[in-house]
Amino acid sequence: MDQKKLALWLRAILAGVVLCSLVVYFVLVPLWGVRIAARHPEIDSGFWPWIVFIWCTAAPCYLCAFWGWRIISEIRRDNSFSHINAVYLRRIMKALLFDAAFFFAGNVVMVLLDWSELSVFVTAVLVCFLVVAVATAAAALSHLVEKAALLREENESII
Template identity: 40%
Template sequence: MRQKELEKWLKIVIIAVALCGLVVCAVAIPWIGHVLIASDPQLSDMYIPWLVLFIISAIPCYVILYLGWRVAVNIGKDRSFSLENARHIKLASKIILFDALYFFVVNVCMWRIYVNHPGVILALVFIVFACVVASVVAAVLSHLVVKAADLQEQSDLTI
């Protein structure tokens, strides 16, 4: 696959993910909240805190998509293994970890003030674990891109 073709496909995937995230945040989560409130009116006090939690948690995801867009642009310019891409991927790794920490802390705080269910905390453990795994994978990928960039620079100097 050529660089420009790969860039195009990466951008299509990033746009698709952004649109799916927008549908989830703007349509699905509010709709699910209203359905839950209709089934149990006692949950109405939990609706706004949960909606705010999800919206704030989505912001770092869109920052990561922007960083992915920048990486795709560099790939299209035949700079796949560059220090700039490594920085973008490392920043994405840190943002993923921050978002997982934020999600965990806010959920525990919500549980402590009785705006959360203990079963949600159990599901939260799996979400945080997945985020930590994604963060580690991104950090390793960043390290490998740095190593590849160094090798490419040495190769360019010897030719």
């Protein structure tokens, strides 16, 4: 598979992920919130703060998608192992770690304000764990891409 075809596939996958996340953030989460608020009227006052909080956590995710698009552009140019891709991967890692910390802290605040229930908090902790796992993978990829870029530069300077 050539670089252009690979980049096309990666862009299609990234676009699909972004579209699915739009559905999750702006359709499924509000519907889930309405169901939870209907079952637990005592936390109904926290519905809109929760929805706005969840939407705020989407911003770093879309920023990561933008950086992912830039990485795919570099792959298309046959520049997969470059310093700029390592930088983008580090930015993705930092944004994901920020998002996980923000999401966890926000969930703690929501529980303390009695605007949440235990099952939502447990789910949030699991989501935070998954986000940290993806951030760790981005950090490892950043390190490997940086090393590969250095090796490529050394080989090009020898020739």
